[in-house]
Amino acid sequence: MNRTETIYDNVSHVNYGFHDEEQRPPPYAPSSGVNPALSQFPAPPNTQHLPQNPHVLYPSQRYSPAHSLPHYTPQPALINTHHTVTPTIYLDTNPVNKVSRRKKWPYIVGTVVTLLVIAGVVVAVLWFYGLFACLQGRMCEADKKCVSVSLWCDGTVDCPSGEDEAQCYRLYGPNFLLQKYSNVSANWKNVCSDGFNDNLAKQACAEIGYKDTYSGYQGILSPSLDFISACQSSTAVSLKCTDCGRSTGNRIVGGTTVTSKGVWPWQVSLHYSGRHLCGGSIITPYWILTAAHCVHQFSNPGGWTVYAGYLTQSEMASASGNSVNRIVIHDFNPNTNENDIALMRLNTALTISTNIRPVCLPNKGMSFTAQQDCYVTGWGALFSGGSSSATLQEAKIQLIDSTICNSRPVYNGLITDTMICAGKLAGGVDSCQGDSGGPLVTNVRSLWWLLGDTSWGDGCAVRNKPGVYGNVTYFLDWIYQQMRKY
Incomplete structure (x- = not known):
């Protein structure tokens, strides 16, 4: 300092x-x-010592001003030591005429098997790509099928590990407004304090990430807020998961x-x-x-x-x-x-x-x-x-x-x-x-x-x-x- x-x-x-x-x-x-204003939020994706122990190598001993980022040095191509053409085999300009009718069947069977193997590989690649795209699209695999994103945050656990319901709450702004993701409108809305209680508050804290702490909640009156459901009191939940x-x-x-x-x-x-x-x-x-x-x-x-x-x-x-x-x-x-x-x-x-x-x-x-x-x-x-x-x-x-x-x-x-x-x-x-x-x-x-x-x-x-x-x-x-x- x-x-x-x-x-x-x-x-x-x-x-x-x-x-x-x-x-x-x-x-x-x-x-x-x-x-730009110095914001704490990431930009959109497209816009942008230690004890004197002689036997332990500490980070402070690993760097010096002379160090720089590693440089790539081109290497010569490796010499191929495997023969790709056998010297004793001679190519013929018209090999089809050299094959007897009895020897065509193994050739046909081999070709069919090869095509089936290629088709299997293509199907496997397409399946893997589809699964990867499914995961990237905020979906999960459940019962051997992808669950639609419309089922996320709907109150029902559809994914094996509950991923679909684990990120449905967040705290917003300096007033710690509790917000829930609406899968209907595809945005975040405030939680109404009508019928809210400590058990629901603790559950929300745990789903956010505060599994071991809970400090309390209160209602904040604001008729202009957009709620997740009808809110007669127009009072939003302000949730403190930690006394911070x-x-x-x-x-x-x-x-x-x-x-x-x-x-x-x-x-x-x-x-x-x-x-x-x-x-x-x-x-x-x-x-x-x-x-x-x-x-x-x-x-x-x-x-x-x-x-x-x-x-x-x-x-x-x-x-x-x-x-x-x-x-x-x-x-x-x-x-x-x-x-x-x-x-x-x-x-x-x-x-x-x-x-x-x-x-x-x-x-x-x-x-x-x-x-x-x-x-x-x-x-x-x-x-x-x-x-x-x-x-x-x-x-x-x-x-x-x-x-x-x-x-x-x-x-x-x-x-x-x-x-x-x-x-x-x-x-x-x-x-x-x-x-x-x-x-x-x-x-x-x-x-x-x-x-x-x-x-x-x-x-x-x-x-x-x-x-x-x-x-x-x-x-x-x-x-x-x-x-x-x-």
Whole structure:
């Protein structure tokens, strides 16, 4: 966490947020359009450290500035050592006349068999292609047949694993409006509070992905809302599956060192082999969100310990922490840093308190524009190449428009839809090594929302090289999918 007001112009290394300097080639992506608002949603498909253990190779030891993307070297064609023509067989210009009538039957039978085999292969390919198209079209195979998409979200489980009814609810907007997908109108509509109760609320939370948590619901009066069914009260359900986003500590304006445990209660320290490696965010009592590059080379859950509710690393040294049961990594590309997000499921749930509390995942329908204030926190280095901080640090930064971030002086088209930029173009304030995986949050309507996880950047606090974060809202469906699955 670099907060010095010194501005660095020379990029000495690529910051990937690890305790030691992380050197990884920057990603590539086509540049965006002209001055779009910085949205947390993906673009339409067509529009666009570690302990000093000499026996363990840590990520910070795997990259250097000299590394670059792999280059393809053309290879000469292999020499065919198999004879395709037997020297003792001579071709005849009129072979049909050489075949006797008695020898025509084996030839005919062989031809028929060959044609049948070819036909079978064609049928198999067409069947597989049809099944693939069926799956791609949001269908499933049940009783050896594809179920029409019109049967999705109709209240009846038609698919073997219940896929058709598992994604029928979502939370929308900063008011947490509960919405259900209508297979009749093929869009999302609000759920009326008439006849709604806690059992239905818990069921909806579980179907979204919050299988282990439920906070409560209330009705919001709005006659203009479009409901899934007739709603005499015109009151929509506002559903809270987690008591998230509340900060109870005292934050010093302009401060850098966090002095109260309740300020950022979702911040956790992730230790591997007994030492801080990355940060993370509590999203439920069982689930921690972090960066994929933190766990890409260390995917064994047994090596990790999660510490929640602490401000200093010295406190953690004498604490037991929480063990990890499962690590789920997105389709992460270590060469481009695409999809830099991962989830950890704990063996035992965290005990929620004023010092330990989930951050809110941004709901559908929420977008965040450039220049919006946000905070990044962590135990990262206080200057480029330095040691990690012993005490939790915070930095106030702003979201940066994707077009500006992709401009030639900044990252020259390297930012994709899975990433967002935040920081100060003048430099001086930034996340740094050791902050990776930690939260980038913003405050909307007195609640704190998780915008990103610390991912990468050129150096720390360098002019025109702001921090790059995983775009959490882009991954929202994936996050809920994993929470439903495990």
